[in-house]
Amino acid sequence: QQPVQSPQAVILREGEDAVINCSSSKALYSVHWYRQKHGEAPVFLMILLKGGEQKGHEKISASFNEKKQQSSLYLTASQLSYSGTYFCGTFDNQGGKLIFGQGTELSVKP
Amino acid sequence: EAQVTQNPRYLITVTGKKLTVTCSQNMNHEYMSWYRQDPGLGLRQIYYSMNVEVTDKGDVPEGYKVSRKEKRNFPLILESPSPNQTSLYFCASSDRGTWGETQYFGPGTRLLVL
Numbered sequence: 001q002q003p004v005q006s007p008q009a010v011i012l013r014e015g016e017d018a019v020i021n022c023s024s025s026k027a028l029y030s031v032h033w034y035r036q037k038h039g040e041a042p043v044f045l046m047i048l049l050k051g052g053e054q055k056g057h058e059k060i061s062a063s064f065n066e067k068k069q070q071s072s073l074y075l076t077a078s079q080l081s082y083s084g085t086y087f088c089g090t091f092d093n094q095g096g097k098l099i100f101g102q103g104t105e106l107s108v109k110p
Numbered sequence: 111e112a113q114v115t116q117n118p119r120y121l122i123t124v125t126g127k128k129l130t131v132t133c134s135q136n137m138n139h140e141y142m143s144w145y146r147q148d149p150g151l152g153l154r155q156i157y158y159s160m161n162v163e164v165t166d167k168g169d170v171p172e173g174y175k176v177s178r179k180e181k182r183n184f185p186l187i188l189e190s191p192s193p194n195q196t197s198l199y200f201c202a203s204s205d206r207g208t209w210g211e212t213q214y215f216g217p218g219t220r221l222l223v224l
Binding site for chain 1: 166216
């Protein structure tokens with residue numbers, strides 16, 4: 001089942017903060033975050049693993065609550081370049097089948 | 111340069127005319143997969159492959175076929191395309207397809223079925 005992201009869309013001014021949430025009805029082994037600019041391929045941001053390990057972006061942080069099966073992506077002091085659609089993704093069980101949420105569209109205005 | 115390539119990038123076809131979208135990666139990755147992207151639905155996985163000759167269904171496999179005869183290539187085949195397969199398609203690869211690996215996406219193929 002597809003993870004659920006919230007909000008579906010958010011508009012920010014440059015310098016403002018945003019939080020994007022991702023929740024799953026299934027147990028999570030890891031959570032992946034990707035950003036997609038309009039008309040382009042998704043680009044890797046971050047992976048959070050069970051047990052607390054994180055890999056990814058310097059300026060974007062995220063949390064992973066395994067018990068609640070939730071992850072949140074924190075965008076602080078947003079820049080114009082942060083605009084795009086953000087996707088969270090989770091692997092089914094041991095790996096292989098990767099399921100993405102429906103996306104959160106973020107617009108950063110000057 | 112490490113990359114995933116897809117061809118063609120744009121394709122207009124008619125209902126029922128078989129087509130193949132190619133995907134190739136030069137990173138020696140074992141894992142490859144195909145996604146379709148439709149407005150409001152996000153990225154949905156069509157098929158994935160954990161290695162040569164090993165393929166499995168994703169969430170939306172109906173109407174699609176794949177094959178993995180070589181490690182670097184993973185073509186997507188639409189034997190009888192229909193208008194509901196009009197979409198943006200992405201191929202992706204990663205080292206072994208396990209939880210903690212980055213997915214590298216190709217540039218996408220925009221398909222219109224008339």
